[in-house]
Amino acid sequence: MSGDKTYCVALFDSVSHVMKAEKLLKEADIPYKIIPVPRSISADCGVCVRFLPEQKETVMEALRLHIHVREIREL
Amino acid sequence: MKPVYFDNAATSWPKPPEMMEAMVRFNESIGANPGRSGHRLSIEAARVVYEARECAARIIGSPDPLSISFAKNATEAINCVLLGLLKAGDHVVTSGMEHNSVMRPLRFLERQGVGLSIAPCSPAGVLDPDDAMRAVKGNTKVIVVTHASNVTGTLLPLDDLARIARERGIVFVVDASQTAGSIPLDVVRTGIDVLCFTGHKSLLGPQGTGGFYIRKGLEESVSPLMRGGTGSASEFEEQPDFLPDRFESGTPNAIGLAGLAAGIRFVLGLGVEAIREKEAHLTRLFLEGMAGMPGTRLYGPQNVRQRTAVVSFNIVGMSPSEVAFELDEQFAVLSRPGLHCAPAAHRTIGTFPEGTVRFSFGYSTTEDEVRRGIEAVAHISAAYHKRTL
Numbered sequence: 001m002s003g004d005k006t007y008c009v010a011l012f013d014s015v016s017h018v019m020k021a022e023k024l025l026k027e028a029d030i031p032y033k034i035i036p037v038p039r040s041i042s043a044d045c046g047v048c049v050r051f052l053p054e055q056k057e058t059v060m061e062a063l064r065l066h067i068h069v070r071e072i073r074e075l
Numbered sequence: 076m077k078p079v080y081f082d083n084a085a086t087s088w089p090k091p092p093e094m095m096e097a098m099v100r101f102n103e104s105i106g107a108n109p110g111r112s113g114h115r116l117s118i119e120a121a122r123v124v125y126e127a128r129e130c131a132a133r134i135i136g137s138p139d140p141l142s143i144s145f146a147k148n149a150t151e152a153i154n155c156v157l158l159g160l161l162k163a164g165d166h167v168v169t170s171g172m173e174h175n176s177v178m179r180p181l182r183f184l185e186r187q188g189v190g191l192s193i194a195p196c197s198p199a200g201v202l203d204p205d206d207a208m209r210a211v212k213g214n215t216k217v218i219v220v221t222h223a224s225n226v227t228g229t230l231l232p233l234d235d236l237a238r239i240a241r242e243r244g245i246v247f248v249v250d251a252s253q254t255a256g257s258i259p260l261d262v263v264r265t266g267i268d269v270l271c272f273t274g275h276k277s278l279l280g281p282q283g284t285g286g287f288y289i290r291k292g293l294e295e296s297v298s299p300l301m302r303g304g305t306g307s308a309s310e311f312e313e314q315p316d317f318l319p320d321r322f323e324s325g326t327p328n329a330i331g332l333a334g335l336a337a338g339i340r341f342v343l344g345l346g347v348e349a350i351r352e353k354e355a356h357l358t359r360l361f362l363e364g365m366a367g368m369p370g371t372r373l374y375g376p377q378n379v380r381q382r383t384a385v386v387s388f389n390i391v392g393m394s395p396s397e398v399a400f401e402l403d404e405q406f407a408v409l410s411r412p413g414l415h416c417a418p419a420a421h422r423t424i425g426t427f428p429e430g431t432v433r434f435s436f437g438y439s440t441t442e443d444e445v446r447r448g449i450e451a452v453a454h455i456s457a458a459y460h461k462r463t464l
């Protein structure tokens with residue numbers, strides 16, 4: 001990695017949670033992409049939600065009351 | 076002769092074409108293992124499974140799709156919940172109208188030291204909530220009942236039982252195999268802690284689908300039936316404790332769940348209330364047509380408000396299997412004779428061990444078919460009783 005902080009990822013308990021998060025982000029019209037959890041974060045075989053760092057507050061707001069977000073990381 | 080399918084309580088048929096199309100679409104253009112691998116098809120498969128979760132949640136009134144855990148049928152769901160909740164020294168209350176998918180796990184648990192009380196029901200299968208209350212003890216941990224009998228269609232008084240359970244801190248578990256999709260359900264408003272459902276009856280999904288709703292937080296008291304890969308928390312060798320992964324180990328029946336989602340959408344499109352009204356009308360038609368028919372006996376409540384579209388009867392002197400055979404042979408009317416996996420219910424209504432002939436109607440049953448059924452029974456009964464004169 002170059003160290004440039006170009007993306008954030010939100011990590012969830014399971015793929016079912018990621019699917020729920022996706023619905024919430026879609027409803028809130030926030031751009032996102034579902035990607036495999038980067039190896040630098042975890043050896044887990046799951047997926048996570050990637051978005052732009054400037055959207056962090058909006059993302060948190062859209063998800064906060066509805067779903068447990070395990071962690072938000074900057075890449 | 077076009078067959079008349081009166082076996083919807085065993086599994087619904089025909090299924091809506093949308094259900095089959097959804098399964099074909101899954102196999103043709105998705106097919107991957109849901110959420111295990113992170114590529115686009117795997118994510119798309121996970122979306123399909125999540126949509127099934129949303130559909131199941133909506134039709135039973137669960138506010139959160141993640142409160143739904145899938146299983147291969149109601150039986151697996153009921154086993155998971157009862158074996159996961161009850162330990163030696165606990166006590167459980169059930170009704171005299173249960174299917175073996177509840178009774179057999181309970182009898183097994185009884186041998187492990189769990190106390191079991193069976194609240195008696197009337198010969199029509201009606202449970203008086205006071206009888207359930209009398210069965211409750213100081214160490215009662217669970218009340219588990221079927222929402223409707225698969226033998227007589229009799230509805231059990233969920234509101235009263237939920238209140239009895241709530242007032243005493245008892246977990247209230249409902250087997251909604253016979254009602255999910257055909258009777259409006261709201262787990263929150265009724266106060267149901269766990270609701271087990273099967274996908275292949277009134278939800279119009281394929282066989283091999285089912286699951287349960289569990290109230291948030293209660294999952295901690297239920298140890299899972301199976302443990303294994305979930306595609307989550309893979310760095311740990313311990314089972315995850317969060318829903319739904321706690322109860323969903325191994326690759327799910329994603330293709331089946333694609334079909335289940337389409338089946339439930341179809342049901343929601345028609346409206347559960349509208350299906351209920353139609354089926355109540357057909358049931359009334361049948362009960363009126365059978366009333367006073369010589370040589371026959373009807374079981375279950377008279378009032379269609381107290382029952383689902385499941386009816387049981389006998390032709391006096393004939394065994395249920397003979398009647399079912401003649402119905403099929405002569406009239407292509409397809410029924411189910413015998414004990415219907417529910418010996419306890421047949422003991423309650425006084426038809427053990429011979430059983431009854433069961434007709435069960437569905438969303439697509441017509442008035443004409445019901446009339447054909449009544450005429451067929453009348454014909455077989457008249458022929459038999461003439462012969463024995």
Ligand SMILES: Cc1ncc(COP(=O)(O)O)c(C=O)c1O
Nearest residue numbers: 148149150174176221225252273
């Ligand atoms: C009342 C009742 N409970 C449970 C079941 C079990 O459903 P499944 O066979 O789908 O597990 C059935 C139907 O077979 C039923 O009628």
